[in-house]
Amino acid sequence: xxxxxxxxSIPLFQGLSPGQCAQLxxxxxxxxxxxxxxxFLEGDEAEGFYIILAGRVKIFKLSPDGKxxxxxxxxxxxxFGEAAVFAGSHYPxxxxxxxxxxxxxxxxxxxVDLIRRDPTLALAMLALLSMRLRKLTALVENLSLKEVxxxxxxxxxxxxxxxxxxxxxxxxxxxxxxxxxLGTIPETLSRILKRMSDExxxxxxxRSITILDKRGLADLAEGNxxxx
Amino acid sequence: xxxxxxxxSIPLFQGLSPGQCAQLxxxxxxxxxxxxxxxFLEGDEAEGFYIILAGRVKIFKLSPDGKxxxxxxxxxxxxFGEAAVFAGSHYPxxxxxxxxxxxxxxxxxxxVDLIRRDPTLALAMLALLSMRLRKLTALVENLSLKEVxxxxxxxxxxxxxxxxxxxxxxxxxxxxxxxxxLGTIPETLSRILKRMSDExxxxxxxRSITILDKRGLADLAEGNxxxx
DNA sequence: GTTGCGCCTTGACTTAAGTCAAACTTCAAT
DNA sequence: ATTGAAGTTTGACTTAAGTCAAGGCGCAAC
Numbered sequence: 001x002x003x004x005x006x007x008x009s010i011p012l013f014q015g016l017s018p019g020q021c022a023q024l025x026x027x028x029x030x031x032x033x034x035x036x037x038x039x040f041l042e043g044d045e046a047e048g049f050y051i052i053l054a055g056r057v058k059i060f061k062l063s064p065d066g067k068x069x070x071x072x073x074x075x076x077x078x079x080f081g082e083a084a085v086f087a088g089s090h091y092p093x094x095x096x097x098x099x100x101x102x103x104x105x106x107x108x109x110x111x112v113d114l115i116r117r118d119p120t121l122a123l124a125m126l127a128l129l130s131m132r133l134r135k136l137t138a139l140v141e142n143l144s145l146k147e148v149x150x151x152x153x154x155x156x157x158x159x160x161x162x163x164x165x166x167x168x169x170x171x172x173x174x175x176x177x178x179x180x181x182l183g184t185i186p187e188t189l190s191r192i193l194k195r196m197s198d199e200x201x202x203x204x205x206x207r208s209i210t211i212l213d214k215r216g217l218a219d220l221a222e223g224n225x226x227x228x
Numbered sequence: 229x230x231x232x233x234x235x236x237s238i239p240l241f242q243g244l245s246p247g248q249c250a251q252l253x254x255x256x257x258x259x260x261x262x263x264x265x266x267x268f269l270e271g272d273e274a275e276g277f278y279i280i281l282a283g284r285v286k287i288f289k290l291s292p293d294g295k296x297x298x299x300x301x302x303x304x305x306x307x308f309g310e311a312a313v314f315a316g317s318h319y320p321x322x323x324x325x326x327x328x329x330x331x332x333x334x335x336x337x338x339x340v341d342l343i344r345r346d347p348t349l350a351l352a353m354l355a356l357l358s359m360r361l362r363k364l365t366a367l368v369e370n371l372s373l374k375e376v377x378x379x380x381x382x383x384x385x386x387x388x389x390x391x392x393x394x395x396x397x398x399x400x401x402x403x404x405x406x407x408x409x410l411g412t413i414p415e416t417l418s419r420i421l422k423r424m425s426d427e428x429x430x431x432x433x434x435r436s437i438t439i440l441d442k443r444g445l446a447d448l449a450e451g452n453x454x455x456x
Numbered sequence: 457g458t459t460g461c462g463c464c465t466t467g468a469c470t471t472a473a474g475t476c477a478a479a480c481t482t483c484a485a486t
Numbered sequence: 487a488t489t490g491a492a493g494t495t496t497g498a499c500t501t502a503a504g505t506c507a508a509g510g511c512g513c514a515a516c
Contacts, residue, residue: 061365063373064451071368083365086351087358092365115351119343122350123314126343129357130315136364137289137311137320140299143371144411145291147502175464183372188503190465206512223292375472404493416473418495434482 039095046084055101153220167211267323274312283329381448395439
């Protein structure tokens with residue numbers, strides 16, 4: 001696909017005119033990262049932001065003693081690194097490819113120039129940053145105000161909404177990664193999955209989790225209920 | 229002060245032309261909230277955002293069983309509620325005045341119209357949201373990757389940087405609020421302040437904390453050291 | 457196949473931090 | 487000054503979740 005139509009197909013850029021897409025196309029750079037490769041590390045000088053064309057990327061931080069907190073796992077068409085473009089000069093977290101991941105790269109300078117001339121684009125970016133803020137707010141809430149069973153319940157409910165009308169979630173992240181996403185460790189996650197199974201809230205399959213009691217999980221997520 | 233010069237004096241609007249300030253002035257509404265009054269609650273329909281003229285505002289969430297996590301405590305000239313303007317239609321957290329707090333209110337619809345015509349304003353908002361994202365990222369890091377002494381150390385260091393060249397911090401928030409800001413409870417905070425005093429890292433005064441060992445606190449904040 | 461290496465689970469133990477309850481301090485208001 | 491309410495400290499106890507270590511499972515490569 002040529003660059004302009006590629007850009008036009010990205011949700012973030014919906015609503016832009018063909019001319020505007022062409023301008024974006026003129027500054028975008030195709031890049032390719034293979035599994036495990038990092039896009040940037042926390043603290044790196046920020047030179048631009050990325051949009052995923054395929055594959056998966058995790059945004060994360062490590063503690064000095066090696067614990068990992070994953071902020072997001074992003075997929076096709078999702079942007080990342082965008083917060084560093086408009087304020088501050090270094091990336092606030094690290095980004096690593098979880099699979100073969102082709103991306104588009106937009107250099108800060110040129111992209112900001114475009115925004116200056118294109119309020120539609122500016123509003124799209126504002127909406128994007130606001131969404132991110134919202135997601136991070138939810139993460140803080142989970143970490144600070146819920147215990148691990150509640151976080152897990154909330155996570156499962158979100159996954160099944162976005163994933164399929166049926167209540168079976170195909171696990172596309174390893175349980176290790178899932179633990180890091182929930183701000184805990186694999187052992188704890190394993191134990192809590194077991195407790196949830198015992199209480200018939202879920203059924204754990206080989207690469208999947210089936211939700212048996214949505215109401216029960218919701219109660220858990222909202223703190224109205226505890227695991228036995 | 230007339231509205232236009234008031235607006236021109238707000239850092240967020242630095243760099244805007246007098247004409248642009250006048251346009252903002254035309255849509256801004258002065259409001260006044262007294263101590264304890266809420267601006268909005270989590271989940272409320274978002275009708276606009278605010279800029280603080282004086283006083284203090286806390287942005288927070290409550291857990292169902294009453295625990296509070298404070299996201300920010302904001303002061304003069306700082307905006308809040310801005311994330312809800314550009315995406316989603318409800319506020320993601322609650323806002324309450326901690327003192328007598330006059331504010332400017334900007335209604336979503338009219339403000340977005342201005343942005344559409346004014347890329348400088350758009351870039352200012354983008355920078356603002358990016359800063360917020362950065363701060364929230366740091367909060368997640370603190371909650372997930374640091375234990376309470378590390379969070380407290382980081383907090384004290386930030387306060388003394390922004391507060392005075394000297395290493396004495398005048399406590400402008402109650403220790404209750406400080407605990408909620410750090411994602412813990414007053415009892416725990418109290419105990420850890422004591423342990424820090426015991427190790428001569430700080431000295432706690434009546435309404436102040438004096439930093440005795442900046443290096444030691446930094447080590448604590450970065451996880452290179454533990455309290456005895 | 458079977459070998460080997462991640463991933464996942466399980467158990468016993470430790471620990472940081474929360475809970476509950478009581479006492480003490482501060483400060484503002486009568 | 488006295489009262490009272492809120493903020494703060496302290497102690498004894500509980501608990502959620504992390505650590506450490508061992509063992510099992512599943513899958514890919516030879």
